[in-house]
Every structure is written in structure tokens, then in C-alpha cells.
Amino acid sequence: MREINLTDAAAFHALSSHYAEAKNWQMRTLFSGQPDRFDRFSTEAAGLLLDYSKNRLNDTTMQLLFQLARERGLEQKRDAMFSGERINVTEHRSALHTALRMPRSATLVVDGQDVLPEVHAVLDHMQAFTERVRSGAWLGATGRAITDIVNIGIGGSDLGPAMACRALRPFTHPRLTMHFVSNVDGHDLDAVLSKVNPATTLFIIASKTFTTRETMMNAQSAREWFLSRHVAADLPKHFVAVSTNVEAVREFGIDPDNMFPFWDWVGGRYSIWSAIGLPLALAIGFDAFSEFLGGAHAMDQHFRTAPLERNMPVIMGMIGVWYRNFFGTTSLSIAPYHQDLNRFPAYLQQLEMESNGKRVAADGVTLSVQTCPVVWGDVGTNGQHAYFQLLHLGTDIIPVDFIAALKPMHDLSGHHTVLLANCFAQSEAFMRGKNTEEVRADLRAQHLSDKEIEALRPHKIFPGNRPSNTILMDELAPATLGALIALYEHKVFVQGAIWGINSFDQWGVELGKVLAKNIEPELTGTPRPDAHDSSTNALIARAKAALSE
Numbered sequence: 106m107r108e109i110n111l112t113d114a115a116a117f118h119a120l121s122s123h124y125a126e127a128k129n130w131q132m133r134t135l136f137s138g139q140p141d142r143f144d145r146f147s148t149e150a151a152g153l154l155l156d157y158s159k160n161r162l163n164d165t166t167m168q169l170l171f172q173l174a175r176e177r178g179l180e181q182k183r184d185a186m187f188s189g190e191r192i193n194v195t196e197h198r199s200a201l202h203t204a205l206r207m208p209r210s211a212t213l214v215v216d217g218q219d220v221l222p223e224v225h226a227v228l229d230h231m232q233a234f235t236e237r238v239r240s241g242a243w244l245g246a247t248g249r250a251i252t253d254i255v256n257i258g259i260g261g262s263d264l265g266p267a268m269a270c271r272a273l274r275p276f277t278h279p280r281l282t283m284h285f286v287s288n289v290d291g292h293d294l295d296a297v298l299s300k301v302n303p304a305t306t307l308f309i310i311a312s313k314t315f316t317t318r319e320t321m322m323n324a325q326s327a328r329e330w331f332l333s334r335h336v337a338a339d340l341p342k343h344f345v346a347v348s349t350n351v352e353a354v355r356e357f358g359i360d361p362d363n364m365f366p367f368w369d370w371v372g373g374r375y376s377i378w379s380a381i382g383l384p385l386a387l388a389i390g391f392d393a394f395s396e397f398l399g400g401a402h403a404m405d406q407h408f409r410t411a412p413l414e415r416n417m418p419v420i421m422g423m424i425g426v427w428y429r430n431f432f433g434t435t436s437l438s439i440a441p442y443h444q445d446l447n448r449f450p451a452y453l454q455q456l457e458m459e460s461n462g463k464r465v466a467a468d469g470v471t472l473s474v475q476t477c478p479v480v481w482g483d484v485g486t487n488g489q490h491a492y493f494q495l496l497h498l499g500t501d502i503i504p505v506d507f508i509a510a511l512k513p514m515h516d517l518s519g520h521h522t523v524l525l526a527n528c529f530a531q532s533e534a535f536m537r538g539k540n541t542e543e544v545r546a547d548l549r550a551q552h553l554s555d556k557e558i559e560a561l562r563p564h565k566i567f568p569g570n571r572p573s574n575t576i577l578m579d580e581l582a583p584a585t586l587g588a589l590i591a592l593y594e595h596k597v598f599v600q601g602a603i604w605g606i607n608s609f610d611q612w613g614v615e616l617g618k619v620l621a622k623n624i625e626p627e628l629t630g631t632p633r634p635d636a637h638d639s640s641t642n643a644l645i646a647r648a649k650a651a652l653s654e
């Protein structure tokens with residue numbers, strides 16, 4: 106039976122009426138009227154604290170949002186995902202990234218078969234391999250230990266491992282340097298090959314399909330580079346593969362014994378927990394990688410069992426729906442106040458926008474509501490010196506997710522207190538703003554004339570009432586990073602369930618790939634002007650001329 110339209114849900118109507126008054130609330134007033142507001146609108150799980158009190162909501166808002174979640178069958182949809190139902194309806198697949206981090210004591214029967222033994226068999230293979238490389242037992246062509254790991258992959262086969270290896274940089278083996286090549290632009294691979302020694306470099310060709318154009322081109326070039334310096338017999342010591350496509354891996358020339366498989370029920374943007382996480386396991390060691398999995402599993406258990414009212418992914422997801430579908434916000438800014446999370450916004454861009462950037466419901470009907478906002482961001486405090494002007498004084502309300510660790514992984518004195526002070530100050534500034542009386546008093550205190558004050562005042566008023574979440578962890582470690590990633594995975598699931606979309610396919614990437622295959626031969630061969638518009642033809646002609654100089 107077709108799911109009713111989101112806008113026909115009783116709770117949606119109630120929220121629309123509620124919004125008519127809520128839109129006028131000032132958070133300053135909400136805080137002054139509720140001294141225990143933080144206690145009421147914060148929750149903890151899996152080593153994370155979510156402070157969602159600096160949002161434009163009250164108890165009634167949250168009750169109505171949870172009512173909407175129940176009306177949309179969120180709990181049933183969640184259970185269907187965890188149990189391996191084929192919820193990815195356009196590809197007839199399960200979405201079982203949660204199975205990848207289940208403990209060895211667990212079982213998960215899907216289509217009559219327990220899927221966990223093969224998950225743990227791959228983990229055993231990863232453990233044996235990573236221990237050989239890290240111990241120095243795995244030797245390269247000239248009998249030396251590996252010093253550099255080059256992961257060649259793109260999208261989910263790059264963003265997750267690259268983000269996690271940076272995030273857990275302090276845990277990296279001292280002999281290993283991690284490199285990530287993703288772009289088909291040769292400058293990416295060239296920059297890495299110019300830095301590494303083939304005799305001590307291990308290449309990981311990471312591709313779920315083992316057909317992605319960028320990855321296969323980079324892999325071929327890396328192999329040619331290696332073979333220009335070493336014999337083919339040494340290739341297996343320097344190339345391994347992570348894929349679901351055994352035949353393509355074998356054709357590439359990688360020994361299937363050096364292949365780490367995963368399954369079609371692991372979405373690319375949900376695959377860091379699988380063998381795609383091999384670079385991370387190499388960098389931090391298998392025990393720490395197991396802690397990473399454990400942190401995600403802890404968040405899974407929280408998501409599965411906590412009542413909606415205390416459920417961190419549900420709260421974050423529903424607040425996002427409140428802003429997107431009632432306030433009409435169009436983007437979400439991610440502000441990690443931790444330099445080692447500098448790739449986290451980019452990671453979330455794929456996780457959120459490739460999952461929920463859709464205009465059609467799972468049953469194929471075009472949606473009448475807005476879905477995933479644009480997700481973007483950068484680390485703090487840098488963002489304060491780049492785009493926070495717009496966040497504070499621009500014409501759009503853009504919710505912000507602040508993320509910080511209370512303890513640093515360095516011993517440089519004073520830095521961390523300045524960082525945390527800025528993080529907390531920014532969310533306070535967004536919330537309270539600075540009104541005209543406060544601005545006037547400030548300018549008078551600077552002894553400006555009345556004329557100068559009146560000229561400057563409008564430019565220095567901060568409207569405030571701009572919402573944010575703050576996520577805190579004790580320190581950025583394998584378990585807390587795992588929990589943080591799983592938190593966002595489940596938040597994305599919650600929003601997809603509310604909007605009624607399939608969060609696990611990605612047909613939007615297909616058209617560009619096909620058109621690129623058409624254009625590529627025209628850049629080196631005969632143009633086909635009848636196949637394109639005047640712009641594309643002109644661009645092809647100009648590139649063709651330049652490339653033939």
C-alpha cells in the first residue's frame with residue numbers, strides 16, 4: 106500500500122499550525138523562561154553529548170516531531186533496515202552496514218543465511234594482513250618494509266578512509282604515511298607518485314564495482330609506474346584490492362588472495378566499516394579499528410533501543426526536518442572545531458546528499474516536499490574568518506552543527522581552551538545576537554558621536570535566533586569517531602524515512618558518466634557537433650585545439 110504523502114500526515118498539519126507561532130519565538134526568551142533548558146534539550150549516547158537546546162523549538166515541537174516520526178513508521182522502517190530487508194528497492198538490496206560492526210557473538214540471518222561469519226572472515230583477513238604490514242613482516246620488492254600506503258578510490262571508496270585516517274592521525278603507526286588518490290585528474294596521482302618509493306609503497310585499489318573510470322585509470326597508471334621500476338613478479342607485494350568484483354580484480358592482475366571482498370548490501374557511502382576501511386586498519390592497527398567498529402555498534406544499539414524522545418539520531422534527524430520542511434532552510438553547515446576532522450564535512454556531503462538528494466519517493470512518485478538540504482562546512486576556527494559573516498548577518502537562516510572534543514591529542518599549551526571558547530562563543534552568538542540597544546551602548550562606550558552611531562548601528566546589529574546543535578566528545582578516538590559517523594548515518598536514515606525516499610541508491614551519478622564517455626573520444630578524435638549544443642561543442646573545440654598544440 107502506498108504511503109500517505111508527508112503533507113497529509115496529521116502530525117504534519119499539527120506542526121504547520123505549531124510553526125505559525127514557533128517561527129516568532131526568540132531563543133533568548135526561551136532560555137530566559139527555562140533555566141533548565143540545556144537539561145531538557147540535551148542527550149548522551151555512545152560517548153557523545155548532543156546539546157540541541159540552541160534550537161527554535163520547545164517541548165511541544167519535539168512531541169509533534171516524534172508523533173510525525175511514528176506516523177511515518179520510522180521504528181518499523183528502522184527495524185526493517187537492521188534485519189536486512191531489501192529496503193533499497195530500486196537495486197533490490199539490503200542496507201546492512203550495521204552488520205559490519207556487529208560483535209562476533211552475534212548472528213544475523215538474511216534470506217536464511219547468517220551473514221556474520223563471512224563478515225568476520227574478512228575482518229580476520231584484514232587483521233592478519235594489517236599485522237604483517239605493520240610489523241614489517243610484509244616485505245616489498247627489495248626486501249624492505251612498507252612505509253607508504255596509497256589508497257586509490259573515489260566517493261565512498263575514498264572519502265570515508267581519507268576522513269578517518271586524518272581524524273585518527275595521532276593513532277597512526279610511526280612508519281606508515283597514508284596517501285589518498287581519487288581524482289582522475291592526473292595531478293592527484295602525480296603529486297603522490299612524486300613523493301613515494303615504489304619499493305616500499307603498497308597500493309590499495311578500492312572500488313566496490315572495480316569499474317569506476319577514475320579509479321581504474323589511476324590504478325592502471327599506478328601499475329605502469331610500478332612496472333617501469335620493478336618486475337611484474339613483484340606486483341603482488343605492492344598491490345591489493347578491495348572490491349565485490351572478483352573477476353575484475355583478477356583481470357587487473359591482483360592475486361585474489363590479496364583481495365578483500367565486501368558485499369552488494371554495503372552502500373559505498375556506508376562502507377568505511379567494511380574492507381574499504383583497510384587503510385584505516387593499517388594506519389591505526391586492527392585493535393583500534395575494532396574499537397572504531399565498537400563505537401559505531403554502540404550508536405546502533407542506542408538507535409535501535411532508545412525511545413524516540415531520547416534517541417540522538419532521531420532528535421537530530423527530526424530537527425533537520427523541522428528546519429527544512431517548516432522553516433524552509435536550504436542548507437546545513439558542519440563546523441568541526443577539530444582540525445583532524447577537516448575532511449568530515451566532505452564525508453558528510455556524500456553521506457547526506459548522495460543518500461537523500463532525491464526528488465522522487467521510494468515508490469516512484471514525485472515528492473511535493475523539500476528533501477536533503479545542501480550540506481557544507483569547514484573546520485572552526487577557520488570558518489569564522491571565511492563565511493561566518495553570512496551565517497551571522499546574511500539573509501538566510503542556516504543551521505550549524507558544531508562538533509568538538511573536550512581534550513586535545515597534542516600538548517601545545519593554551520590552544521585547546523581558545524578553540525573551545527570560540528566554538529561555544531559562536532553558538533551563543535548565533536543564538537542571542539546583539540540587539541540595537543546593545544549595539545548603541547557599545548558604540549557610545551567607544552565615544553562615537555550620535556551621528557556616527559546612527560550610521561554604523563544597522564550594520565552591527567546581529568539578529569541572532571540562528572539555530573545550532575553542539576556535539577561533544579571527551580576526545581577524538583576510534584570509538585568516538587565510530588559513534589559520530591554512525592550517528593550521522595542514522596540521522597540520514599531518519600530523514601529519508603520521513604521524506605519517504607530510498608536513501609540507498611544513487612542514480613543521479615549515471616547521466617554524467619555516460620555523457621563523458623561520449624565526449625572523451627571527441628577531444629582526441631572527430632568531433633560530433635550534431636550530438637551537442639553550441640556551448641558543449643565550443644568547449645570541446647577549444648579543448649581539442651589546446652590539447653593538440
Ligand code: F6P
Binds near residue numbers: 317614
Ligand atoms: O558516486 C557514485 C558512486 O557509485 C558512489 O556511490 C561510490 O562510493 C563511488 O561512486 C565509487 O564507486 P566504486 O567503489 O564502485 O568505485
